[in-house]
Amino acid sequence: MESEPAGSYVALVVRLQTAADGRWYVYVDGTDRVDAIPLVPLTLVVRLWRSNDSDVLRGSIQRQGGDQWAPIQSNTQLEELVRAWLFSSSSPGVQ
16 A cells, blocks of 8 residues: 655635725635735736646746746646636626
């Protein structure tokens, strides 16, 4: 039997909400001492590549014009999650 690799999970519950002032804020659940962080306009560039012979998605995400990036690797579940978020009738801005 294979053993689990050493390490631990980190889980964050992050909420994007509008406040009474109409601005969008980031809230991280479970952080009593951290104030809500006001969002500034941001464009993220997400580049994904799908292998023709599998459901693997690979790519990167970075701030437009920035030089820092993070790799992404997932499968169709990531695509399904994003579609559910973008096309949900409960998404902000969707009437």
